[in-house]
Amino acid sequence: MPLDDAQTRLADVREKIARAARIAGREPDDVTLIAISKTYDADAIRPLIAAGQRVFGENRVQEAQAKWPELRAETSGLELHLVGQLQSNKAEEAVALFDAIHSVDRPSLVEALAKAMEKLGKRPLCFVQVNIGDEAQKGGCRVAELPALLAAARSADLPVAGLMCVPPFDAEAAPFFALLAKHARESGLSELSMGMSGDYETAVTIGATHVRVGTALFGERA
Numbered sequence: 001m002p003l004d005d006a007q008t009r010l011a012d013v014r015e016k017i018a019r020a021a022r023i024a025g026r027e028p029d030d031v032t033l034i035a036i037s038k039t040y041d042a043d044a045i046r047p048l049i050a051a052g053q054r055v056f057g058e059n060r061v062q063e064a065q066a067k068w069p070e071l072r073a074e075t076s077g078l079e080l081h082l083v084g085q086l087q088s089n090k091a092e093e094a095v096a097l098f099d100a101i102h103s104v105d106r107p108s109l110v111e112a113l114a115k116a117m118e119k120l121g122k123r124p125l126c127f128v129q130v131n132i133g134d135e136a137q138k139g140g141c142r143v144a145e146l147p148a149l150l151a152a153a154r155s156a157d158l159p160v161a162g163l164m165c166v167p168p169f170d171a172e173a174a175p176f177f178a179l180l181a182k183h184a185r186e187s188g189l190s191e192l193s194m195g196m197s198g199d200y201e202t203a204v205t206i207g208a209t210h211v212r213v214g215t216a217l218f219g220e221r222a
């Protein structure tokens with residue numbers, strides 16, 4: 001992607017976030033845009049960094065390990081978020097590499113992350129991923145299991161900042177965003193990771209503090 005295209009796309013997404021924030025009486029700066037660069041190689045990511053984007057997201061530990069050390073060596077101040085499912089045996093690698101983890105979804109992972117953070121002396125911000133549509137075969141903890149998982153995370157002293165969701169693919173997202181926001185409020189959590197290329201403006205009007213945008217910035221994935 002040429003630098004011009006990266007600048008145009010980034011400006012467009014930022015403008016839409018700002019507009020949605022203003023509609024909801026929020027400050028545009030209260031929304032963090034995470035550019036989801038999964039499947040794109042370092043050469044495809046560089047124009048977006050050159051255009052000024054600093055916060056990126058990946059869904060696989062190994063893929064991120066292959067690209068980001070090099071990109072981070074080139075540009076300081078980059079922030080990297082993990083948005084994909086995490087195996088407990090990769091918890092230590094994830095803690096070492098990422099600044100935030102959006103996919104905490106089960107007690108065994110809470111334990112593994114707490115142990116890794118203790119060992120490495122590094123505490124990436126955590127989001128508990130909620131299977132907000134209670135779908136079979138979907139990542140995230142069941143809504144009914146959320147209180148117990150949050151209690152486990154608190155007793156393990158995990159730095160949980162908020163909740164994350166990927167709503168059902170074939171349904172209107174807004175009601176699910178509203179439900180996630182309600183659970184966050186009731187749990188005393190301030191951060192909400194919700195909204196992707198197709199629905200990030202809606203998510204911002206409903207309170208998203210972190211939107212995860214891939215294709216609107218990078219184009220369709222192969």
Ligand SMILES: *Cc1c(COP(=O)(O)O)cnc(C)c1O
Nearest residue numbers: 036059083196197212213214215
């Ligand atoms: C791929 C991905 C995104 C970005 O999706 P787009 O539709 O490309 O914006 C956001 N969140 C998660 C968890 C993803 O896996």
